[in-house]
Each structure stands twice: as structure tokens, then as C-alpha cells.
Amino acid sequence: MKENSEQIIDKSLKLAVCFFIASAGLWLLAAAFFAYIASAKLTDPFFLSSFELFTYGKIKLAQANAFVYGWGGNSIFAVTLWVVARLAQAEARGKVLLLFAGSIWNLAITFGLLGILDGHMTPHEMLEMPVEVWPALFLSYGIIATLIIVVHRSRRIKDTIAPQWFLLASLLWFPMLFLIAWNGLEIDAARGTVQSVLSMWFGQNVIWLWLTPVALGSAYYIIPAILGRPIDKYYLAVFGFWCIASLAPWSVVHHLEGGPVPMWIPAIGTVMSIAMIFPIAVASTNFHATAFQDINKVWNSLPLRFVIFGTLSYTVSSYIGVVFSLPAVAKITQFSIINEFHFNQRVYGFFSMIIFGMVYHMLPRITGKEIAKSAKSFHFWTSAFGVLVLLLAYLIGGLTHGVLAQQPSLDWASSVISSVKPYFLITEFAFIILAFSQLVFVINVWKAIIPSPFELLNKLSLIKKGAT
């Protein structure tokens, strides 16, 4: 059988991409486990309270870090590597080095999470893993990123298109963010307010400049690839890209509204998050104008269904995010569980959904094994339901929390806590659903990646028969 160029590329990527997807899946399960414990502790403070390991503060951080660096990092490597190689029509280089760097990345996160659970966290948002693991993480990231860029540099067509911009930009933005934050927080620690501004800036930008562009780039790739039609109003994409690049790092500081920082910082943040309407509008116009031309095909293709769910969720909740950045609204919602809504919307409702779609698109092409449609469908419906329930609970609960907390006459324990508690119960329920759905995803992915022992035995016996 003659292989076409795409098959050759996929073959060269098989080992590395499978490794990254497999480890991403394990981290996803770990994060789901931590998320459940953390949410259960909010409804019942005595849950696992006799184990110091499961203190809320530790579990919550372990969840965020396992999710962003474990699941996020590994799946970003897999998706970026595959899409960049496919679009460049070039084979992967340095497979052993990729595996080596990938193992270091995962080992470092493992040690980092153990450090967090042991109480050795740093106080900086999304940099909570102990100081010692960061050089290893940075080094392995550097190796993987360099190898991906090498693939991109050897591309056949010199012009680049939207998915490449977003994926490669996020690849470069993360080390840039990290170096700025690491320099200002650890190497030459800034004093006073600057430190907390920097810490918060990094924590939010990891999501805005690292996870978000990867998800957007994947959507820019997968929608035209599956639908077979070019992106509608593609000329806007370049504008959207530069808007995100220039506005997003400014917009995140609106979270400091009312904080002990110079007034211009949250003011600029608010203005820039209003301006973020540009890139949000551009991306959603691009995606949805293309997708809704052939909505039947979108519905019938499960990977695309995941992706469009992600882009719709991106559009709707980014606009909600803009509203919540207005000072008048932020005053009420600032110190409520609305913050959970923002985080979970970004990482579950948007990033993860698109990555699920990408994995379902990539995996059959790489391994040649299709995942059962019923499993994918179950995963989609439970994920969609879980995410919606989770986000609605955090949104409505957050508003309730914020409004009640503004009234000093109310008794905190009897009125505020008791009215927010039902929403925590709902999120606990949602996290259980999400954990089940992710378990199904991971089992299926592993089944596709790891050859089944029976097949191996069959093959062995065939070889033996052939030999005799």
C-alpha cells in the first residue's frame, strides 16, 4: 500500500503525540479527582478533614496546577506538534528528544504537585509549584518548543495561516510570560505592590496567552479541515490575532479592581477588556459564520461538535467576562465565587472541549483505530451537561454570593453561607459528572493508544506460525 504524505507525517508523529495525549489524559483524571475533593470540602468541611494532605488550600492548588500544566501542557504539545507538522507538511524531528523532554515535563509536574501537597508552594498564582521544579519545566518546555519550531521552519509552503499563528505564538508567549514573572518574583524580586500585580498578571495570562490561543488555533484548523470550506471572512483573522496579542496581557489586570494598587492599573484593565470585544467578535464571526453554513455536518461530526461547543462557550462567556470587568459590576462580584466561573469556563468550557475535539480528530489518523461513536457521544453529552451545570451554578451562585456579601447587616453564617451552599452542592454534582465523562474519554484514548494485549498475543502466534 502506497502511503500518502499525510500518512508519513502521522507515522513520524505517532510516538510523541501518543505519549503527550496519554499523559495529558492521566493528568486530566488527577485534576478531576482533586476537583471533586475540593468541591466536596466546600459542602462538608469535615470531609477527609483528618488528613492534612487534603487540606482545601493544597487540593485546590493541586487541581489548578494539574489541570493547567498537566492536562493543558501535555495536550498543547500534542495538538501543536500535530497541527504544525501537518500544516508544514513536514515530518517530526528528534522523536527521542521529544519523549525525553516530555518525560521531564511530566516528572517535574509530579514532583511539583507532591511539593504542593506537602506544603511547599510559592505564593504566586499559577507558579505555586516549588521553586526547584521550574528550571526543569522550563528546560523541557524549551526543548519541545524548539523541536516544534524546527518542524515549522522546514515547511513546504512559505505562507502561514491562522492556526499556525495562534499555535506558534502561544508556544512562544508562555516562556516569555514565565521569564518576566520569574524574574520579577524570584530572581530579582520586585517589592511591594509590583509583586502582587505581577503574580496576578502571570496567573491570568497563562490562561489568556497560553491556553486560549491554542484552542483558537485548533478551531481555526479543524473547522475548515472537517467542513471542507475555507474560514468565512478570513481577512479578519489577522486582526483578531494581533488584537489578542496586544490587548489580552493588559486586560487581565482588571481583576485588581478596588485593590491596593495605583488606580490606572485596574482602569486600563477594564478598558482593555472592553476592547477585547474585537478579537472575541472576530473569532466567533470566523468560526460560526463558517460552521453554520453546514450545521448538519457539524452536528454529525463529533470532533466538530466538541469544537463548536467550545467556541460558542468562548463567545458567550467572554462577553459575560467583559460585563463583569466593568467597575460597577466588579464591585459586587469581585470577591465572590464568580472567579471560579471565569476559571472553569476558560479551562473546561472552552479549552478542554476544543482539545477533546482535536484529540478525537487526531487520534484515529495517528493510530488508525477509531474510537466507538457511542463512547464519544456519551463523553460529549456528559461533558456538555456537566460544564453547563457547573458554570450556571458558579454564575448564579456567584451573583447571589456577591450581592449578599455587600449587605453588612446580614449575618454571614446564617444568611450568606446558607444561600451559597446549594450552589456548592450543584458544583460537586457537576464535578462528579465531569469526572465520569473524563474517565470514559481517557479509557478510550488509552485503548486506542496502547495496543490491546490480546491483539499482541494474536500477532505473536501468527509470527510463530509463520516461522514454523
Next chain:
Amino acid sequence: MTEDKDKFHGNENMTDEELVEIHSKLNVEKHPPTKGFLSAPLIFVFVFGCLIFVCSIQLAHSTNQFQLHPPTDVVDLTDEEKEALRIERKFESGKKIFALRCASCHQANGLGIPGQYPPLDGSKWATSDPALVSYIILNGLKGEIVVKGEVYGTSAAVNMAAVPITDREIANVTTYVRQAWGNNSSEISTDEVVQFRQDTSAKQEQWTGDELVEMFPAVFTN
């Protein structure tokens, strides 16, 4: 078409190579040819123009001119209000100094301890001539004195030379003592205390009660 039947390679409507080519071409051509007028760019320009307008208004109103510190509330006070505010601050400062340096003997309520430490509340020594109380703080006091008909000073003495105290602190604490509790005497200004310090600069020893009674006959005659 279900994807189960899809072959995974080359059966899509668009291969990756085509995808790159088509979009690169779109990048150059800007948009597929349409007849007439493109409404979408106009709508975008209009919406984005409005957004930039809103953003600049917001920026102009809320950045506090990029100052480091938040704006202080400018309140116009009348002269009387300013004076009242000044007295109040002086009184508060004096109260702190008193609590720190005087209250251990004279007690927070200014009543002292009978037989040991003389009271300040209602005492002529504190409330009469501004110079008298300032002199005592500046140079100290030893020997026996009579306060409100009781004899004090056999066991204790005021010795302020041990702990330096500024003129401003003396002015604040004497003003506090003269106006706290039941006392209702005049304020002592820092300038006055500066003058008192100069007047007594030649004096090395602590005062004795008799010296002071001689120096301020008007206080003790009636």
C-alpha cells in the same frame, strides 16, 4: 455520512495542503469576490469605532491621571472647623503620649495613686500657669509638694531628663492634661514650650516644690 465509514486519510473535502494554500491565497485576496457592497467590514468598523470611543472615555475618567496614589478627598473647611480639627488631633496625640509616658504613675484617669503619685485631674499644678507644668516636665520635680490638700513626693520624683522629649510632644501632652477629665484650661503651643525650655536651660537640678511655689505665687495664694 458517518465518520465510522471515513477513511482517515485523503477522504476529507480539504487536505491540509489545500487548507494552507486556500487560506494563504485568501490572505492576499482579502475576500472572495462578491457582488456590490461588503456590509460586514462596515459593521465591524462602526462597532469598533464606538468601542474605541467608549474605551477612551472610560480611560479618561478612571485612571486618575496615572497618579501613584489615589485621590484624596478635597473638603473645604471653614476656619473654625480647621481649628477644631487641629485641636482634636493635638488632643489625640497628647493622649497617646500620656498613655505611653505618664499614665503608669498618674494613671489613665489622671487621679494618681493617693499617697504616692499626685493627681492631675483638678490639680492646680497642672491646670494653672502653662509655664508651671511645662517646667516640671522639662526639668523634673523632687521633694514634697501639696496637691489638693494632700502631701506627696516623699517616695517618688519626676525625672524627665532621663528620657528626651521634644517641645512638640510637651505641648501636646500638656494640652491633653489641661483639657482631659474634669480639667478645662488653655492650650499650650509648641512655641510657648520652646520659650520655656530656653528660660530654664540654665537649671541643671530638678525643681523642688518650694522653688516652684515661690516662682508662681499667683497659683498658690488662694
